[in-house]
Each structure stands twice: as C-alpha cells, then as structure tokens.
Amino acid sequence: MQIQPILAALRRHRLATILIALEIALACAVLCNACFLIANRVGLTHVDSGVDEASLATIKLTGYDDAKASDLNARVTSGLRAIPSMQSVSVINQVPFGENIANAGITLDRAGQQFGGVVDFYMAGPGSFKDLGLHLVAGRAPQPDDYQPLSDIFPLSSNVVVSRTLAEHLWPGVDPLGKEFWCDKFHFRVTGVVAHMVRPGAGEGGPSTIEWSVFTPAQPGPQLSGRYLLRADPSQLPRVLRDARAAIATVAPDAVVDQLQSQTITDLRERYFRQDRVMAGMLLGVIVALLLVTALGIVGLASFWVAQRRRQIGIRRAIGARKIDILHYFQVENFLIVSFGIVLGMLLAYALNLLLMTQYELPRLPLYYLPVGALMLWLLGQLAVLGPALRAAAVPPVVATRSV
Amino acid sequence: MFGYYLDLAIRSLKRNKVLTALMVIAIAVGIGASMTTLTVMHLLSGDPVPTRSGTLFYPQVDPSPLPDPEHIHKPWDVMDYRSATDLWNAHRADRQALVASSALRLTAPEVNQPPLMAQMLSTTSDFFPMFDVPFQFGGSWQPQDDQRRARVAVISSDLNIKLFAGANSVGRTLRLKDSDVRIVGVLAPWRPSPQFYDVRGGRFSNGNTSGFYSKPEDVFVPFSSSLEINAGGIQWFTCWSSPDPNVKIEDSPCLWVALWVQLDSAAKVDDYRHFIADYAAQQKSLGRITRADNTMLCSLMQWLDFNQVVPSDVRLQTWLAFAFLLICLFNTVGLLLAKFLRRTGEIGVRRALGATRGAVLEQCLVEAGLIGLLGGVGGWLLTLLGLALIRRQPVEYADLLHLDTAMFLLTFALAIAASLLAGMVPAWRASRVALGLQLKTL
Numbered sequence: 001m002q003i004q005p006i007l008a009a010l011r012r013h014r015l016a017t018i019l020i021a022l023e024i025a026l027a028c029a030v031l032c033n034a035c036f037l038i039a040n041r042v043g044l045t046h047v048d049s050g051v052d053e054a055s056l057a058t059i060k061l062t063g064y065d066d067a068k069a070s071d072l073n074a075r076v077t078s079g080l081r082a083i084p085s086m087q088s089v090s091v092i093n094q095v096p097f098g099e100n101i102a103n104a105g106i107t108l109d110r111a112g113q114q115f116g117g118v119v120d121f122y123m124a125g126p127g128s129f130k131d132l133g134l135h136l137v138a139g140r141a142p143q144p145d146d147y148q149p150l151s152d153i154f155p156l157s158s159n160v161v162v163s164r165t166l167a168e169h170l171w172p173g174v175d176p177l178g179k180e181f182w183c184d185k186f187h188f189r190v191t192g193v194v195a196h197m198v199r200p201g202a203g204e205g206g207p208s209t210i211e212w213s214v215f216t217p218a219q220p221g222p223q224l225s226g227r228y229l230l231r232a233d234p235s236q237l238p239r240v241l242r243d244a245r246a247a248i249a250t251v252a253p254d255a256v257v258d259q260l261q262s263q264t265i266t267d268l269r270e271r272y273f274r275q276d277r278v279m280a281g282m283l284l285g286v287i288v289a290l291l292l293v294t295a296l297g298i299v300g301l302a303s304f305w306v307a308q309r310r311r312q313i314g315i316r317r318a319i320g321a322r323k324i325d326i327l328h329y330f331q332v333e334n335f336l337i338v339s340f341g342i343v344l345g346m347l348l349a350y351a352l353n354l355l356l357m358t359q360y361e362l363p364r365l366p367l368y369y370l371p372v373g374a375l376m377l378w379l380l381g382q383l384a385v386l387g388p389a390l391r392a393a394a395v396p397p398v399v400a401t402r403s404v
Numbered sequence: 405m406f407g408y409y410l411d412l413a414i415r416s417l418k419r420n421k422v423l424t425a426l427m428v429i430a431i432a433v434g435i436g437a438s439m440t441t442l443t444v445m446h447l448l449s450g451d452p453v454p455t456r457s458g459t460l461f462y463p464q465v466d467p468s469p470l471p472d473p474e475h476i477h478k479p480w481d482v483m484d485y486r487s488a489t490d491l492w493n494a495h496r497a498d499r500q501a502l503v504a505s506s507a508l509r510l511t512a513p514e515v516n517q518p519p520l521m522a523q524m525l526s527t528t529s530d531f532f533p534m535f536d537v538p539f540q541f542g543g544s545w546q547p548q549d550d551q552r553r554a555r556v557a558v559i560s561s562d563l564n565i566k567l568f569a570g571a572n573s574v575g576r577t578l579r580l581k582d583s584d585v586r587i588v589g590v591l592a593p594w595r596p597s598p599q600f601y602d603v604r605g606g607r608f609s610n611g612n613t614s615g616f617y618s619k620p621e622d623v624f625v626p627f628s629s630s631l632e633i634n635a636g637g638i639q640w641f642t643c644w645s646s647p648d649p650n651v652k653i654e655d656s657p658c659l660w661v662a663l664w665v666q667l668d669s670a671a672k673v674d675d676y677r678h679f680i681a682d683y684a685a686q687q688k689s690l691g692r693i694t695r696a697d698n699t700m701l702c703s704l705m706q707w708l709d710f711n712q713v714v715p716s717d718v719r720l721q722t723w724l725a726f727a728f729l730l731i732c733l734f735n736t737v738g739l740l741l742a743k744f745l746r747r748t749g750e751i752g753v754r755r756a757l758g759a760t761r762g763a764v765l766e767q768c769l770v771e772a773g774l775i776g777l778l779g780g781v782g783g784w785l786l787t788l789l790g791l792a793l794i795r796r797q798p799v800e801y802a803d804l805l806h807l808d809t810a811m812f813l814l815t816f817a818l819a820i821a822a823s824l825l826a827g828m829v830p831a832w833r834a835s836r837v838a839l840g841l842q843l844k845t846l
Contacts, residue, residue: 016742026734029727030727030731063508063521152646153646184646185646256509256518275797283724290728293731293735294731296429296430297735300735
C-alpha cells in the first residue's frame with residue numbers, strides 16, 4: 001500500500017482532514033483525562049476503612065440533657081445489650097463515614113512549634129477497639145487501664161493507636177512506637193499501629209489524608225456520650241439495628257434518635273461515596289457520548305468522500321485495483337488522519353491534565369493512559385470508517401465509463 | 405429572501421435525512437450537556453440577595469492572640485463573642501446582624517408530635533429587613549427584644565407546615581430545649597442559594613461545598629435569648645486554645661459568631677473599614693489581640709467567592725460539558741462541509757444565474773441556523789431531562805434546580821450561535837466554489 005497518493009489526496013481536502021484530526025485530538029484529551037478522573041473516583045470509593053464494616057452499626061442520640069449524659073450512657077448500653085443476638089455495645093465519638101466530630105491540629109513537640117497536621121481522633125470506651133476489628137500491625141491494643149477519663153476534650157495524657165499512614169507521615173522511616181505528640185496541653189503516646197483506619201470525612205488535605213486517624217481510648221462520660229457502636233453478626237445486623245432504634249424509645253425517652261446518622265456502617269459508607277459514584281457514572285456517560293459523536297462525525301465525512309470519489313474509485317477499479325485495495329485505501333486514510341489527531345491529542349491531554357492539577361486534587365496523568373487512549377481511538381476510527389469503506393469497495397468498475 | 409432561503413433549507417434538510425439527523429443530534433447532545441451544567445452553575449453561583457447584595461458586607465478581625473509574624477493567615481472565618489458584639493454594639497452600620505447557629509430539641513406543647521431536632525439561628529432583629537426575608541404571618545421581633553432577651557421566635561414556613569399544618573401560628577408557643585418561646589413571625593418560603601449568611605470554611609472544605617446550599621434554619625431566636633436557651637449546643641468554628649467546658653462560651657477562646665452589616669454608600673464602606681481597623685488597633689493596645697492589621701471587609705459576593713461556594717464537582721462538570729460541546733461543533737463543521745460541498749453543482753448554477761457570493765453565504769448560513777434551531781429544541785428537551793436526573797441525586801441543592809426563562813432563551817441562543825459558528829467555514833467554502841469548473845461537470 002502506497003501512502004504517497006493518500007497523503008496527496010488529503011492535501012486536497014486539508015480543511016476536512018484538519019477538522020477530523022482536531023475532533024480526534026479533543027476527544028483524545030477528554031477521553032484520557034475523563035478515564036483518569038473515573039479511576040481516581042473509583043479508587044477513592046475502594047478505600048479500606050480498616051474496621052469490620054459488615055458487622056458494625058451505630059446509633060446516635062441528640063437532644064438529651066448534658067447533665068444526665070453518664071446516666072444515659074449506662075441506660076442505653078445496658079438496654080441495647082439486652083437485644084437478642086447483639087454481640088456488644090460500646091460508646092464512641094464518631095464512626096468511619098459518619099459525621100466528623102473531633103479533628104484537631106497536632107504538634108510533634110510540647111511547645112507547639114512543629115506542626116504535624118490536622119488529624120481525626122476516635123475516642124471510644126472499653127471494648128470498642130476489639131469491636132471495630134482494627135488490625136494491629138505493631139505494638140499492643142489498648143489495655144483496660146488505658147481508658148482514661150476525658151479532661152474537657154481529651155484525656156490529659158493517653159496511650160493511643162495510630163494508622164500506619166499517619167505514622168509514616170509523622171515519623172517517616174522511624175519506628176513510631178513510643179513516639180509522642182501534643183494537641184495544646186494534651187499529650188499522646190503511640191502504643192500501637194493499625195494497618196488501616198479511615199477518618200470519618202476526608203479533611204483539608206484531601207484524599208491523601210484519608211487515613212490520618214488516631215484511636216484514643218477513653219472513659220465514657222459527659223464529653224463522650226450519645227453515640228454507640230453496635231456489633232452483631234452481619235446476617236442479624238439489620239434486625240438488631242431496627243430493634244435498637246425501637247429500644248431507645250423505652251430506655252432513653254428523653255433523647256432524639258438522629259435517624260440519618262443511626263445506620264449500619266455499610267449504609268453510611270454507601271451514602272458517603274454516593275456523590276463519587278454519581279460523578280464517575282456521569283463521566284462514563286460523557287465518554288460514551290463523546291466516542292459516539294466522534295464516530296458519527298467520521299462516518300458522515302467518510303461517506304461524503306466516498307460519494308465524491310465514486311468516479312475515481314470506478315476508474316481505479318477499471319484499471320485493475322481489487323476491492324480490497326479500495327477498502328485498504330480508506331482504512332489507511334482514516335488511520336493517518338486519526339494518528340495525526342492522536343499526536344495532537346496527547347499534547348492536549350497532557351495540557352488539560354496540568355490545568356486540572358492546578359484546579360483539583362489530582363495527581364499527574366500516568367503515561368500509560370496515552371497509548372490506551374490512542375488504541376481506543378484507532379479502533380473507533382477503523383470501526384467508523386468500515387461501513388463507508390465497504391460501500392466504496394462495492395463501487396463497480398463500470399462507473400468509470402459513465403459520466404456523473 | 406429570508407423566507408425563500410428557509411424554504412430551500414427545509415428542502416435541503418429533507419433530502420438527506422440521515423446527515424440532517426446526525427447534525428441535529430450532535431448539536432442537541434452538546435447543547436443539552438452544556439446547558440444542564442450551565443444551569444446548575446447559574447443557580448449555584450447566583451446572587452442570593454439580588455435586591456441589595458452590593459450593600460451587604462462581612463467584617464472580620466483576627467482575635468487570635470498568637471503571633472503571626474509572616475502574615476500568612478487570613479482572619480479566621482468567624483469571630484469570637486467579644487469582637488463580634490463590640491462591633492455590633494457600636495451600631496456604625498446602617499443595619500447589623502450577629503449570626504450563630506446551633507441544633508436543639510424542639511417540641512410544640514400544644515401539638516401532639518414527637519420531639520424533633522431543629523437547627524436554630526441566633527441572630528438580631530436587623531437580620532430580617534437586611535436580607536429581605538419574606539414573612540407570611542407576623543414579623544420580626546423588635547430591637548428592644550434583643551436587649552431584653554425576650555423569649556420570642558420566628559419560624560420557617562416548613563416548620564409551620566410540619567407543626568401547625570400551615571395555619572397562622574403567631575402567638576403560639578414552642579419549647580426550645582427547656583425554654584418556652586412565643587412565635588412572633590412565620591416566614592414565607594425562603595430559600596436563598598447559597599445559604600449565604602452561614603457560609604464559612606470554604607477554603608478548608610476541599611471543594612465539597614454542597615452543604616452551603618442547604619435550607620435555612622427552622623427557628624430564628626434573638627441572639628441574647630438563645631445564649632440562655634442553648635449555649636451548650638453551639639458549635640464553635642475553631643479555638644485558638646482548648647476551651648474549658650466550665651467557662652461560658654461567651655468567654656471561651658473560641659470563634660463562633662459572624663457579623664453581617666449593611667452599608668448603603670461607598671463612603672460608609674470606607675468609614676467602616678477604618679472603624680474595624682481602629683477597633684483592632686485599640687484591642688491590640690489593650691493587649692487582647694496581636695494581629696491588629698489582619699482585618700477584612702468583604703462584600704457578600706466577595707465572601708462567597710473567597711469561600712468558593714460552587715462545589716468543585718459542578719465546576720468540573722461544566723468544563724467537561726463545554727469540551728464536549730466543542731467536539732460536537734467540530735463534528736457539525738465536518739458534516740456541514742460535506743453537505744454544502746455535495747451541492748456545488750447547484751451552487752454553481754445559482755452563481756451563474758447572478759447570485760453573489762454573499763447571497764450563497766447567506767443561504768448556507770440560514771440552513772446552518774435552521775439546524776441550530778432544531779438542535780436547540782432537542783437540547784432544551786435534553787436539558788430538562790438532565791436537570792430532572794440531577795434533581796433525583798442526593799445533593800443539597802437538588803430542590804433548587806429548574807430552568808428559568810433566561811436559561812431557556814440561552815439554550816436556543818447558544819444552539820443557533822453554535823451552529824452559525826460551525827456553518828461559517830463550510831458556507832464560506834461553498835460560496836468560493838470555482839464557477840466554471842462546476843458548470844462544466846454538469
């Protein structure tokens with residue numbers, strides 16, 4: 001197949017060629033970046049919370065009198081523990097994917113000079129560490145005497161468990177066990193590290209800080225009340241949660257159940273990532289529509305060219321070209337135009353990625369997206385041009401002898 | 405001639421239905437996608453108080469006693485009680501309102517309904533006239549009620565429907581936590597977009613700002629009274645040192661009160677700017693604060709911009725939709741080129757019979773415009789579909805979405821403008837066909 005005559009013919013149709021190439025270039029840029037955005041969003045929704053989601057649910061109460069909080073804790077925990085197939089009930093301040101209650105800036109020195117970042121504090125009563133199902137990778141789980149009463153906000157000094165991600169952020173390459181940090185006058189010492197522990201909501205730092213959490217063992221009291229962590233067998237959990245909500249009306253008639261926050265962790269997670277999934281779905285819709293429109297454009301223009309060159313095709317056939325030669329001619333022509341578009345499109349994709357990086361929390365586009373996008377567009381171009389090219393191949397040689 | 409060209413255009417479009425359909429669909433899809441996202445942008449980035457947003461300002465001083473030698477921090481988003489009330493008490497603006505919100509337990513003793521958790525806004529009497537808040541029954545409380553800590557409340561239309569089935573509830577009693585308040589006013593449905601007076605912390609929200617578009621609070625209570633009713637329920641924005649729960653929130657080292665002022669002229673704005681700078685300097689000399697030069701006075705719209713109220717997902721969608729429209733346009737250019745150049749013989753005849761190049765250009769553009777109009781109808785239907793889809797999403801602003809007249813007209817304007825733009829190059833090429841060559845091939 002000679003490329004020379006095809007290029008010569010394209011030079012005669014410069015405008016249309018450039019248009020298709022530009023369309024392909026734009027499609028390539030949007031395609032690569034949209035796929036990358038989808039991958040990012042979907043990656044976010046697969047974050048490992050580190051807790052035993054399927055077995056956990058939570059009840060949140062509001063509207064009760066702060067002075068009766070300790071009494072409320074006692075009534076609710078004993079009331080809920082009486083529910084059949086409830087494995088355990090503990091007091092906690094916040095749960096993964098629930099509302100964000102306790103985040104604070106920490107420092108690595110007592111004087112408050114060396115800032116460590118804004119992290120989330122899970123404060124929870126006895127039993128909660130085991131209930132959450134956090135997977136310890138170093139150090140020890142909180143012991144019974146680690147559960148200290150709160151002094152206003154935190155225990156004055158506590159032995160805490162941090163996530164591996166946070167430990168690596170605060171003390172890169174160093175054994176975090178025994179390390180200390182401070183938040184105002186409160187002192188924390190790391191006694192354990194868990195593989196994963198997601199914070200309730202991604203904080204100021206964006207997705208990379210999603211696991212900056214600290215588990216602080218604490219005694220329930222007026223400052224730690226109203227939210228309860230329930231654990232039951234996954235198959236029993238929906239019923240247990242239903243019974244628990246019903247039981248609140250009798251054991252704590254003075255409190256109001258926060259319906260939106262009293263869910264299984266699975267449901268909270270589902271709701272937490274709904275927006276990301278919707279966005280990923282929308283991006284997917286855009287990609288499909290985009291490829292469709294691009295394909296239609298190629299079909300339209302290729303059909304036009306075939307109709308325009310009917311006579312020339314006839315002449316070529318009359319002087320000995322086979323059907324397959326005509327077919328190949330249009331396929332190679334399309335390949336050349338799409339390749340031209342792709343070269344331009346890769347530059348555009350990269351530029352668009354740079355723009356998105358300045359506007360959004362996005363990493364750099366991995367290079368392998370470019371060849372994959374190119375392959376998709378080549379395939380799309382060949383599919384789109386197949387119909388018109390087959391029609392061109394079907395032009396009989398006799399056309400050459402007729403005037404239009 | 406326009407009528408004749410229109411007739412020609414309709415005939416031409418009928419001749420090749422597939423090509424016509426392809427072009428109309430391309431424009432319709434492009435317009436539908438971009439108008440859907442543009443409508444969302446338009447509704448989310450609009451002016452929440454169109455009558456007087458230019459006169460509304462958000463003063464800020466930085467009450468933090470911690471030094472900031474490099475001036476890297478803007479003032480925190482809200483103020484401490486002392487600074488906010490000092491500025492409010494000075495009454496230097498035409499109107500001024502303190503704002504803080506909290507959640508509490510609400511019951512209506514005369515109505516047999518279970519208690520519910522409601523959001524309460526603590527504010528002062530100027531809030532209602534200043535923000536043009538519409539009343540259905542009754543009205544605002546009086547300035548002296550703010551001083552007297554009167555147990556009065558204004559409730560939202562939604563709460564009035566929920567508790568009193570929409571009847572005039574002025575004079576009835578609500579129990580807020582453990583205190584009884586008398587209802588003095590019921591709002592008409594009021595849904596500012598965004599809920600501007602509570603906007604804060606946008607710069608720390610990582611683009612997830614759809615919460616700024618939630619509904620206004622259910623109960624509005626005088627600021628002074630609310631501190632007696634529900635001081636414990638107030639959430640502070642942040643604190644510069646850890647607060648002692650035994651100290652009242654008014655004296656805590658925490659930031660939780662916002663102040664809005666109305667300043668009717670540019671001179672007053674300047675005066676007020678000086679006033680807060682002087683106030684900060686005076687407080688610094690008293691040793692209460694350290695960053696005296698760190699004050700701000702944003703107008704309402706500046707404050708919304710500063711907080712980047714439009715969620716980043718919505719902005720991303722808009723960019724994407726316009727890239728998509730651009731691709732659809734390239735597509736239409738290609739197809740129109742095919743369509744016009746296929747008719748070079750016909751155009752040659754018209755030119756030979758005396759039509760000028762301009763006339764041919766005009767004819768082609770009429771045809772392009774007609775395609776745009778058809779695409780606009782399709783785009784309008786797709787926009788309605790797109791908005792209906794977004795309304796079903798669990799986002800705070802879902803109930804705000806609708807296609808207003810301006811956006812409806814813009815749909816068609818954009819469709820026709822886009823198609824004319826797309827038709828420009830093909831039409832120009834068509835009008836340039838070599839006359840002799842075309843006639844010879846006939």
